[in-house]
Amino acid sequence: MTPVQKRRLVMSLPILIALAMGGGFWAMLSGMREGRFDPRAVETPATTRLIPDFDLPGLMPDEPRLRRAILKMRTKPVLINFFASWCIPCITELPELQNLGHDVTIWGIAYKDRPENARALVLRNNKPYEMTAQDVGGDFGIEMGINGVPESFLVMPDGRIIWHDSVPITSETIRNVIRPLLKAVR
Structure with a gap:
């Protein structure tokens, strides 16, 4: 890879990251609108187990x-x-x-x-x-x-x-x- 190609790749990384994040946010917001995603739903698997000694x-x-x-x-x-x-x-x-x-x-x-x-x-x-x-x-x-x-x-x-x-x-x-x-x- 030539130095110019490396520079172009490095300069394009922020744009690619922003596009990936934008796609993730779009998917999340679409899921919220359709009822498939609840941002407050945090898994709480602790029910029925014993608490540790403290x-x-x-x-x-x-x-x-x-x-x-x-x-x-x-x-x-x-x-x-x-x-x-x-x-x-x-x-x-x-x-x-x-x-x-x-x-x-x-x-x-x-x-x-x-x-x-x-x-x-x-x-x-x-x-x-x-x-x-x-x-x-x-x-x-x-x-x-x-x-x-x-x-x-x-x-x-x-x-x-x-x-x-x-x-x-x-x-x-x-x-x-x-x-x-x-x-x-x-």
């Missing part, structure tokens, strides 16, 4: 470590909610979590967040969680299979996941999914 430091200074052994002492399901102070959807779901707190115990896990920022968020929003913990490195979140934050798991005391979603909890989710599940397991 031992996380408490988020608040006076809070004990959050362990799977505490879950085993429960008689009812626990909603485990991964959140971060830098996550806007996490902040928008906090009022819904407070409303849901009357129906189920909620544990909050600050995922890859600075503890001081996560503490400030929880305190600013009237502590919507019964217990909170830190997953600064994200290892527990990765073991749970999360895709990002917010992400929530409804977990039975034996550690079996009965519901998992990777979008902010809404009043519709509470009414149509979580409350019926809670009634079914009582």
